[in-house]
Structure formats: structure tokens, C-alpha cells
Amino acid sequence: MIDETDPEFWPTLWANVGEATLETLYQVSVTMLLTALIGLAVGVLLVVTDRGGMLEAPFGSRAFGRGLNWVLQVVVNLGRSIPFIILMIALIPFTRWIVGTAFSVTAAIVPLAIAAIPFFARIVEIALREVPAGLMEAGSSIGATKWQLVSKVLIPEAGPALVLGLTTTAVSVVNFSAIVGVIGGGGLGDLAIRYGHQRYSTPYIIVVVVVLVVIVTLIQAAGNRMAMRMRGGGPARTR
Amino acid sequence: MIELAGVSKTFASRSGAVRALDDVSLTVERGQIYGVIGRSGAGKSTLIRTVNMLEAPDSGTITVDGVDMTSLGEEELRVARQRIGMVFQHFNLLNSRTVRGNVEFALEVYGVAKAERARRSAEILELVGLTEKADARIAELSGGQKQRVGIARALAGNPSVLLSDEATSALDPDTTEEILGLLRSLRDELGLTILLITHEMDVVKSLCDAAALMRDGRVVEHGLLTDLVMRPESELSDGLFPLGELPEGRDTTVIEITFVGLASQEPVITRLARTHELDVSLLGAAIETLGGKQTGRTRLELPGSPAAITAAVEDLRAQGLSVRVVREAS
Ligand SMILES: Nc1ncnc2c1ncn2[C@@H]1O[C@H](COP(=O)(O)OP(=O)(O)OP(=O)(O)O)[C@@H](O)[C@H]1O
Ligand SMILES: [Mg+2]
Numbered sequence: 122m123i124d125e126t127d128p129e130f131w132p133t134l135w136a137n138v139g140e141a142t143l144e145t146l147y148q149v150s151v152t153m154l155l156t157a158l159i160g161l162a163v164g165v166l167l168v169v170t171d172r173g174g175m176l177e178a179p180f181g182s183r184a185f186g187r188g189l190n191w192v193l194q195v196v197v198n199l200g201r202s203i204p205f206i207i208l209m210i211a212l213i214p215f216t217r218w219i220v221g222t223a224f225s226v227t228a229a230i231v232p233l234a235i236a237a238i239p240f241f242a243r244i245v246e247i248a249l250r251e252v253p254a255g256l257m258e259a260g261s262s263i264g265a266t267k268w269q270l271v272s273k274v275l276i277p278e279a280g281p282a283l284v285l286g287l288t289t290t291a292v293s294v295v296n297f298s299a300i301v302g303v304i305g306g307g308g309l310g311d312l313a314i315r316y317g318h319q320r321y322s323t324p325y326i327i328v329v330v331v332v333l334v335v336i337v338t339l340i341q342a343a344g345n346r347m348a349m350r351m352r353g354g355g356p357a358r359t360r
Numbered sequence: 361m362i363e364l365a366g367v368s369k370t371f372a373s374r375s376g377a378v379r380a381l382d383d384v385s386l387t388v389e390r391g392q393i394y395g396v397i398g399r400s401g402a403g404k405s406t407l408i409r410t411v412n413m414l415e416a417p418d419s420g421t422i423t424v425d426g427v428d429m430t431s432l433g434e435e436e437l438r439v440a441r442q443r444i445g446m447v448f449q450h451f452n453l454l455n456s457r458t459v460r461g462n463v464e465f466a467l468e469v470y471g472v473a474k475a476e477r478a479r480r481s482a483e484i485l486e487l488v489g490l491t492e493k494a495d496a497r498i499a500e501l502s503g504g505q506k507q508r509v510g511i512a513r514a515l516a517g518n519p520s521v522l523l524s525d526e527a528t529s530a531l532d533p534d535t536t537e538e539i540l541g542l543l544r545s546l547r548d549e550l551g552l553t554i555l556l557i558t559h560e561m562d563v564v565k566s567l568c569d570a571a572a573l574m575r576d577g578r579v580v581e582h583g584l585l586t587d588l589v590m591r592p593e594s595e596l597s598d599g600l601f602p603l604g605e606l607p608e609g610r611d612t613t614v615i616e617i618t619f620v621g622l623a624s625q626e627p628v629i630t631r632l633a634r635t636h637e638l639d640v641s642l643l644g645a646a647i648e649t650l651g652g653k654q655t656g657r658t659r660l661e662l663p664g665s666p667a668a669i670t671a672a673v674e675d676l677r678a679q680g681l682s683v684r685v686v687r688e689a690s
Contacts (some may be wrong), residue, residue: 259452262412263517264441265469273465277456351456353497 123322130324137312138328144226145308145336148298151230153291156237160290161283163238164245165271167193175257175267193242200239205297208236209304229298229306237294244286248279281348288344292337299333309333361553362388362411362521367420369406369577380406381417382577388570390520393547393554395564397596398574404557407574408523411555412444413437425520442470445514449526451506453498459509460485460494466516480516488512488542504535511542515550522546524556528563536560540567561599569651571596585650589618589657592684601646601657606687610661613669613689614643618657618682628676629660636672638664659686 124130169176170190177186203211209232216231217223252275260274276283302310309329317326369381380403388394396404409415410422413429422429427440453462463481472480485491488508498506507527514522524543528536544567546552558564564571564585572582573596581588581596589597597618606614617628632640643659662669666689676683 253450253452255448255450255452256454258414259446259448259513260465260469261414262441262444262446262523263466263469263513264438266438269469273468274454278454280456353455353499 123316123320125322125324134324134328137316137325138309138332141307141309141312141329142332142336145295145298145310148226148230148233148301148306148308149291149294149336151227152233152237152294152298153287155230155234156241156290156294157287159234160238160241161245161276163193163197163242164249165275166190167197167242167246168249168275169267169271175270197239197242200235201243205232205236206300206303208232209301213304224305226307229301229304229308233294233297233301236297237290240293241286241290244290245279245283248282248286249275251282252278281351284344284348284351288341288348291340291344295333295337295340361390361392361425362386362394362555363421363423364407364410365421365423367407367410367417367422369403369410369415369417379577381410384420384574384577384579386572386579386582388553388555390553391547391551392569393543393556393567395568395571396555396557396574397559397561397564397571397599400559402574403577404559404574405525406577408525408555408557411521411523412441412446442517443519444521444523445511445517445519446523446525447507447510447514447527449529451503451510451530453506453509453513455498458495458497459490459501459512462498462509463512463516466513470517481512484512484515487515487546502535503531504538507531507535507539508542511539511546515546520551520553522552522554524554526557526559529559536563537566543567561602564596565600565648565650586620586653586655589650589655590620590682592616592618592682597657600648600650603644603646603657603659607643607661611689612687613662613664613666613685614659614687615662615673616657616659616684616686617676618655618684620653620655628679628681629658632660632662632672632676636664636668636675638662638668638672 167190168174170179170186170193171177177183179186179189212232212235213223216228219231220228222228256274256278257270260270265273298306298308299310299313302308302312302314305311309332313326313329316322317329364384364386367381367384368379371378371380384407396407398404406415410417411424413422417430424440424444429437429440432440454465457465460481463484464477467477467480482491482494485494488511490505490508490512493501493505498509501509510527528539531539540563543554547554556563568585570582570584571588572579574580581594585600588594589600591597603616629640632638641661643661645656645658647654647656649655662672673683673685
């Protein structure tokens with residue numbers, strides 16, 4: 122039990138919350154960076170290696186394309202079907218192998234990214250499938266390479282959907298990052314458990330919840346705004 | 361300029377194989393505007409898509425500007441496609457880019473440097489009359505403006521050939537006329553060879569020099585419009601001169617005479633009356649400008665003895681006129 126009437130209580134709380142918030146933001150940012158890059162790549166591969174996709178037969182081998190697509194589908198499904206808390210625990214040896222420890226602010230990024238990548242990859246896949254085939258065809262008729270079709274047509278045309286998907290993923294990662302607090306992953310979740318739960322301090326719980334709500338709200342607002350601009354709802358981008 | 365020889369293509373579908381192209385041969389001369397018309401499912405889109413190999417044919421050869429398209433590797437094909445512009449019914453523009461951006465997309469693909477891209481795109485937008493809209497987003501444009509962007513993009517590679525798959529089918533009649541006018545002026549100014557697909561006879565009538573009629577994957581009729589109209593049994597020419605139904609309930613002979621150059625029409629009717637003493641009555645007439653020439657078709661009703669009519673028809677044919685006996689009196 123902490124003494125909430127102690128004059129040092131509130132200054133300590135703000136200092137703790139500030140530090141934990143920075144830890145959470147760091148965790149979420151690095152996780153999202155990895156997720157955006159790898160998830161996008163996996164999502165693109167899921168689409169282009171599918172039957173009728175532009176890479177259904179990489180290196181001239183249809184079997185390779187099929188196999189690659191199948192493996193990616195299985196990995197993505199697996200990653201998405203395992204509950205995060207179990208995934209996090211199961212990954213402890215792997216995390217330790219990569220980071221050196223399984224329990225630190227940085228170490229927590231490993232399970233977070235491994236949970237978020239399949240989640241985002243699936244969203245990318247769905248967003249890319251919405252791009253009309255006619256646009257790809259127009260690109261081909263111009264003589265675009267496969268890489269140009271992906272980088273200049275497929276991804277930009279799915280832009281708003283990708284940004285909204287990334288936003289949804291980021292909100293989930295904020296949630297998950299609170300869970301990693303359970304195994305000493307630092308951040309706001311850690312703080313809520315150590316002070317709010319183990320020492321029964323209601324102010325800590327309330328402040329942590331408020332900060333999390335603010336973070337999630339800001340992420341969502343930024344995502345919506347960006348997607349809206351890309352859709353042309355805002356002023357046209359000047360080049 | 362474009363030559364298809366014995367091109368066939370079969371699609372496998374759930375309801376069995378569909379022969380979308382059945383031994384199609386077709387030649388489009390340099391600078392020609394060539395229309396392909398036919399019902400839905402006739403194979404028109406498949407045909408035009410084989411020209412730039414978006415659809416590889418099962419057999420046959422496709423030559424564009426002297427290049428055998430079917431023999432090209434992936435890389436060579438990309439280069440060849442830069443000289444073949446294509447416009448689409450639903451425009452297929454990048455919504456993520458502005459009008460200028462859509463033209464620059466093509467220029468980027470062609471590896472044009474940045475400063476040159478800006479210059480070229482401005483030049484092309486001027487050509488299609490979209491200078492004012494250069495920085496507009498695609499969503500802000502009307503259908504006609506969108507198709508102008510589609511045409512601008514297709515022109516980015518300085519093509520010698522333009523393919524158009526129902527480019528005006530999603531547009532209203534006035535806008536259609538505008539876009540057709542643009543295509544015509546591009547042919548005249550840039551010497552483009554244009555192969556276009558349409559299901560509207562009016563498009564063929566107002567724009568094309570030559571046309572082909574497709575049915576069930578086959579080209580059933582083709583040629584210069586000015587030649588087609590002189591072929592009495594041509595279905596295409598029936599479409600070009602809609603004279604309506606024949607009058608019912610009268611047992612008379614009806615013939616149709618096609619003229620190129622209207623001056624020749626009057627004397628013919630006079631001649632029939634004078635020389636053959638037939639009491640001709642005019643059932644209908646249509647005049648069209650086809651391939652730049654005023655062309656007309658007259659439908660005449662000829663009462664009289666079968667012998668007199670036969671003589672009259674032979675006389676007209678002997679003068680080099682295209683005469684078709686539409687109905688014979690019993
Ligand atoms: N990718 C495909 N797979 C299977 N069948 C196809 C495919 N593309 C075309 N077909 C079939 O080939 C035939 C010709 O199609 P095509 O699109 O060339 O017709 P079209 O003349 O352009 O018709 P429309 O006027 O409706 O555009 C149709 O029966 C169509 O169903
Ligand atoms: Mg079609």
C-alpha cells in the first residue's frame with residue numbers, strides 16, 4: 122500500500138508515468154516500424170504469389186510460387202490465431218536468443234512485432250486485393266515492370282486502406298504493449314501492475330488508463346486524417 | 361501497321377472452353393482509324409488485348425510496326441508496349457495521383473528524367489486540352505476529362521499505335537463526340553494508327569476509315585467503309601444506313617442503291633423513270649459522311665413487270681452502282 126497523502130506521491134507518480142509513457146511509445150514505435158516494413162512485404166508477397174498474381178511463378182517455377190504462398194498463408198494464420206499472451210510466453214527463449222534477455226523494454230519488441238506482423242500482413246493483403254485489376258492492366262499496357270506495378274500502382278492505390286490498417290494495428294500494439302508489462306516488459310502496463318495492482322493504488326490505474334486512451338485516440342486521429350488526405354478529402358498534395 | 365494473322369484464343373471456363381478468337385486475321389494500315397464492332401462476348405476486347413499481348417494468343421502472329429509481338433521476351437515486350445498506347449472504358453487512372461501525376465507515371469516507367477517529365481507532361485496535357493486541370497485530382501474530373509487523362513497517359517510514350525477498348529462507352533453522347541473528335545485530331549496531327557473497339561455503329565460511322573464485324577470470335581466482315589457500303593449484302597453497311605423496316609402488305613419489288621458522291625443520285629432515279637418507264641417511289645434515304653466521302657443509300661419501290669425490273673437492275677449495275685434487291689414481287 123502506498124501512502125497517497127505523502128507530499129512526494131504525486132511528483133513520483135508523474136515521474137513514473139512519464140518514464141513509462143516514453144517506454145511504451147518507444148516500444149510501439151519500433152514495433153510499428155518493423156511491422157510496417159515486414160508486414161507490407163509479406164502482404165504484397167501474399168497477393169502477388171497467389172494464383173493469377175504477377176509472381177505466381179517466381180523464377181519460372183509455378184510450384185515455387187504455390188509453395189511460397191502456402192507457407193506465407195500458414196505462417197500468417199498461425200501468427201494470428203495464437204493468443205498474444207501465449208505467443209509472448211512461447212517466444213521467451215527466442216527473444217532471449219535475439220536480444221540477450223527476455224524481460225526488458227527492448228526485449229518486449231520481439232513478441233510485439235511477431236504478433237503484429239501477421240495481423241498487419243493480412244490487412245495489407247485485403248487492401249491490395251481491393252485495387253482494381255484494370256489499374257494493374259493499365260500499368261502493364263504502358264510497359265511497367267513488376268516492381269513498378271507494385272511500387273507505383275498497387276501500394277499507392279491501396280494507400281488510404283493501408284494507412285487505416287496500420288492505424289488499427291498500432292492500436293492493437295498499444296494494447297499488447299500493456300500486456301508485456303506482465304512479464305516485466307516495462308511501459309505503462311508494467312506501471313499499472315506494479316503500482317496499481319500490487320500496491321492497490323487507484324490513482325496509478327486511472328492515470329495509466331487516461332494516458333493509454335489519449336495515445337490510442339491520437340494514433341487513430343492521425344491515421345484517419347492521413348487516410349482522408351490521401352483519398353483527396355483534404356487539399357491536393359503539392360509536389 | 362497492325363497485322364493479325366490466324367490469331368486464336370480459347371479460354372477455359374467452368375461452363376467449358378470458350379473460343380474467344382477463332383482464326384482472326386486483320387490488317388490496319390498506317391494512319392488508319394479501324395473500328396471493330398460486335399455484340400457483347402464477340403471477342404472484341406480479347407482481340408484488342410492480343411495486339412499489345414495483354415492476352416497472349418494460343419496461335420497466330422501479331423505484327424505491330426514490323427515487330428512480331430508473339431516472339432518477344434518479357435523485357436522486349438515492355439519496350440514494344442511503350443509504342444502502343446491503350447485507353448480503357450473505365451479509364452483505369454491512378455486515384456493516388458493528380459492529372460499530371462498520371463501522365464508522369466507513364467514517363468517514370470519510361471525512365472524519363474524529372475525535368476523532362478514536367479516538360480513532356482505539360483506538352484501532352486496541352487495536346488488533350490487539360491492544361492487547366494493539371495493539378496486536379498482524378499476524383500474531381502468529369503468522365504470526358506478522365507478519358508482525356510487516359511488518352512494523355514497513352515500518348516506519353518510517343519506511340520505509333522493507339523488501342524481503344526470502348527473508350528466512349530461510359531460517356532454521354534456529347535462527351536463521346538468530343539472524345540472522338542480528339543482521337544480524330546490525334547490521328548491527323550500525330551499520324552497515329554488507331555484500333556478501336558465499340559458496340560456503337562455511330563462511333564464507326566463518325567470516326568472510322570475501316571471496320572470489322574465480329575461474331576462468336578470470328579471476323580465475319582471487314583474492309584474500308586467506302587468499300588463496305590458498295591457491297592450489297594454487307595451487314596455493316598446496313599448498320600451504317602438505318603433505313604428501317606420494309607413496308608408491309610404490298611407486293612412490290614424493293615431495291616436499295618448506294619451512291620458515293622451525292623451528285624449521282626438524281627440522274628439514277630430519273631433514268632429509271634425515263635429509260636425503263638418505271639413509276640419509282642422513294643421509300644427512304646440516308647446520307648452519311650463515311651471515310652470523308654458523302655455517301656448515300658436510297659430505298660426505292662419499283663412497280664412493274666419482273667422482266668422490266670430485272671432489266672433496270674442490270675442496267676444500274678452496269679453503271680457500276682451498288683444495287684441490292686431487298687424484296688422481290690411474287
Ligand atoms: N479471362 C477470361 N477467362 C475466361 N473467359 C474469358 C476471359 N476473357 C474473355 N472471356 C470470354 O471470351 C469471350 C469474349 O470476351 P470479350 O471480353 O473479348 O468480349 P467483348 O466482345 O469484348 O464483349 P463486351 O462487348 O461485353 O466487352 C466471352 O465469352 C468471355 O466470356
Ligand atoms: Mg469488351
